[in-house]
Amino acid sequence: MQPQPNAPPGGARTKLLDAATAAIREKGYAATSVDELCARAGVTKGAFFHHFPSKGSLAVAAASHFSEGSETLFAAAPYHQFADPLDRVLRYLDFRKALLRGPVAEFTCLAGTMVQEVYGTHPEIRHACDASIGGHAATVEADIADAIKRYRIRAPWTAESLALHMQAVLQGAFILAKAKGNAGVAEASVDHLRRYVELLFARPKTKRAKKR
Amino acid sequence: MQPQPNAPPGGARTKLLDAATAAIREKGYAATSVDELCARAGVTKGAFFHHFPSKGSLAVAAASHFSEGSETLFAAAPYHQFADPLDRVLRYLDFRKALLRGPVAEFTCLAGTMVQEVYGTHPEIRHACDASIGGHAATVEADIADAIKRYRIRAPWTAESLALHMQAVLQGAFILAKAKGNAGVAEASVDHLRRYVELLFARPKTKRAKKR
DNA sequence: GACGACATACCAACCGGTCGGTATGGTCAC
DNA sequence: GTGACCATACCGACCGGTTGGTATGTCGTC
Numbered sequence: 310m311q312p313q314p315n316a317p318p319g320g321a322r323t324k325l326l327d328a329a330t331a332a333i334r335e336k337g338y339a340a341t342s343v344d345e346l347c348a349r350a351g352v353t354k355g356a357f358f359h360h361f362p363s364k365g366s367l368a369v370a371a372a373s374h375f376s377e378g379s380e381t382l383f384a385a386a387p388y389h390q391f392a393d394p395l396d397r398v399l400r401y402l403d404f405r406k407a408l409l410r411g412p413v414a415e416f417t418c419l420a421g422t423m424v425q426e427v428y429g430t431h432p433e434i435r436h437a438c439d440a441s442i443g444g445h446a447a448t449v450e451a452d453i454a455d456a457i458k459r460y461r462i463r464a465p466w467t468a469e470s471l472a473l474h475m476q477a478v479l480q481g482a483f484i485l486a487k488a489k490g491n492a493g494v495a496e497a498s499v500d501h502l503r504r505y506v507e508l509l510f511a512r513p514k515t516k517r518a519k520k521r
Numbered sequence: 522m523q524p525q526p527n528a529p530p531g532g533a534r535t536k537l538l539d540a541a542t543a544a545i546r547e548k549g550y551a552a553t554s555v556d557e558l559c560a561r562a563g564v565t566k567g568a569f570f571h572h573f574p575s576k577g578s579l580a581v582a583a584a585s586h587f588s589e590g591s592e593t594l595f596a597a598a599p600y601h602q603f604a605d606p607l608d609r610v611l612r613y614l615d616f617r618k619a620l621l622r623g624p625v626a627e628f629t630c631l632a633g634t635m636v637q638e639v640y641g642t643h644p645e646i647r648h649a650c651d652a653s654i655g656g657h658a659a660t661v662e663a664d665i666a667d668a669i670k671r672y673r674i675r676a677p678w679t680a681e682s683l684a685l686h687m688q689a690v691l692q693g694a695f696i697l698a699k700a701k702g703n704a705g706v707a708e709a710s711v712d713h714l715r716r717y718v719e720l721l722f723a724r725p726k727t728k729r730a731k732k733r
Numbered sequence: 734g735a736c737g738a739c740a741t742a743c744c745a746a747c748c749g750g751t752c753g754g755t756a757t758g759g760t761c762a763c
Numbered sequence: 764g765t766g767a768c769c770a771t772a773c774c775g776a777c778c779g780g781t782t783g784g785t786a787t788g789t790c791g792t793c
Contacts, residue, residue: 321739337638339551343783354784355740364783414641421696425637426549428699429626439700466713473697473706474690474713481693484633485685487640488651494685501678501686505713508720533773555749566750567774576749 322360324350329371330378335414338368338426338434365431368423372437375419376444383448394455395510399503401449405479406499409492413483416492418442421480442480446472460510471509478502534572536562541583542590546626550580550638550646577643580635584649587631588656595660606667607722611715613661617691618711621704625695628704630654633692654692658684672722683721690714 328349332341343364347354361367388400409416420438427434450472457464479502482495540561544553555576559566573579600612621628632650640647662684669676694707 335641337549337551339549340638340642342781344781353740355788356738358784359737359739362784420700422637424700425634425696426552428702429547430552435700435702439702442697442700466709466716470706470709471713474710477693477697477706477710478686478690479693480696481689481691484637484692484696485654485689488632488636488647488654490640490647490651494689497678497682498686498689501683501717504678505717505720508717554747556747565774567752567754568772570750571771571773574750 321350321352321356324352325357325360325367326371326374329367330375330419331414333368333371334417334419334422338423365434368427368431368434369437372420372423372434372441376441379445383445394452394459395506397452398449398456398506401452402475402499402503402506406496406503409482409486409495409499413486413490413492417483417487418480421483442476446476449475456510462510464509471506475502475506533562533564533568536564537569537572537579538583538586541579542587542631543626545580545583546629546631546634550635577646580639580643580646581649584632584635584646584653588653591657595657606664606671607718609664610661610668610718613664614687614711614715614718618708618715621694621698621707621711625698625702625704629695629699630692633695654688658688661687668722674722676721683718687714687718 325346328346329341332346332349343354343357346367347357357367361370383404386401386404388397388404391397391400420441424435424438424442427438446469450468453471454468456462457468478498482498485498486492486495537558540558541553544558544561555566555569558579559569569579573582595616598613598616600609600616603609603612632653636647636650636654639650658681662680665683666680668674669680690710690713694710697710698704698707
């Protein structure tokens with residue numbers, strides 16, 4: 310099912326995937342043409358349709374490609390070091406906030422951008438985007454679930470719904486950043502989200518979170 | 522500056538604006554062609570370019586058209602009845618949640634959808650979307666500012682940033698609803714947002730909010 | 734010599750936009 | 764009151780460029 314699981318990093322396929330990620334984050338799926346993608350990747354149209362049967366299937370592949378990239382990024386992030394699961398959640402948010410640097414298109418989420426355009430017309434792409442967002446949310450959900458246990462919270466909400474809410478805030482923050490043309494609004498929104506999580510757990514204040 | 526301030530409701534211009542709002546919310550800006558818009562509106566291409574110099578200017582006009590429509594909707598909403606500004610904010614959120622009904626494209630925000638695609642390529646549209654979102658946020662901001670005064674909160678955040686955060690959550694909720702294909706996630710996110718606002722003001726619990 | 738990885742040339746459909754034209758209704762001199 | 768004049772609203776054939784996609788060819792490697 311999955312095409313070329315181990316595509317060579319210098320190959321046309323990978324270059325196309327990278328080009329698609331960048332271009333779609335900048336201008337969206339529909340406005341990005343196959344020709345432009347080929348030009349960006351330094352590849353011909355023949356190579357494009359050799360690796361992907363259609364533009365849409367490139368988008369599906371790009372969503373997983375993007376997921377893999379961010380999975381790697383978040384797996385290596387420092388917030389996992391913390392023994393306290395609530396600290397991990399809070400530090401995750403700090404990490405997300407720190408990522409809000411440089412051009413808007415470079416910290417934005419491919420899946421969130423694409424799904425807005427294609428959710429009604431390209432079900433396979435929509436599904437790939439859902440999987441991308443949901444997969445990432447699931448990693449955060451695990452820490453949230455641990456925090457609920459640790460702090461013996463009786464929550465009228467589930468770990469899943471909070472994890473999803475966190476992703477919603479981030480996606481919305483991206484939209485506002487795009488509208489306003491700067492990342493400041495997005496940072497402020499992440500601050501609000503972090504404050505919410507703290508209030509939710511109502512943890513007694515400590516001077517410093519302890520590492521493991 | 523503003524073209525045809527009082528366009529007749531049955532006229533081609535208004536029909537085009539309505540068609541654009543619906544079509545763009547369904548499939549995005551780039552994927553919606555001028556021909557399709559004309560067909561939806563039951564109008565010819567000649568009429569289109571008689572009223573709008575370009576597709577882009579239709580999009581700008583559609584953003585204000587959409588803003589006016591929602592302005593009317595929210596102005597008539599029941600949450601304004603409440604004397605307590607915090608109640609107004611909370612009931613605003615209830616109202617937003619209640620709006621999450623029917624097909625996803627029908628409760629979604631035109632500005633948020635469009636700005637994702639065009640923020641880098643069509644500055645005028647981006648600006649119109651920003652104005653649409655910002656204008657609506659400003660109405661909520663007024664109530665938040667009153668609530669801060671009333672409850673003598675010393676907030677490390679501004680009324681503006683909270684108003685914007687609320688819009689971010691809603692925009693993000695729309696994205697998740699599109700990805701998952703149902704409004705349930707969006708409702709859950711609004712619940713989290715409402716809980717956050719309550720926690721922020723830490724109001725002593727009352728049995729029932731009083732009307733004016 | 735077969736096969737995968739590309740390149741080149743090409744196509745029909747569709748895109749946003751133009752343009753010459755018509756239908757309608759209001760204004761005003763006579 | 765009527766005909767000249769004109770602005771606005773709208774029509775639809777048409778244009779050149781771009782679109783996603785295809786057909787066929789070349790070349791290096793096993």
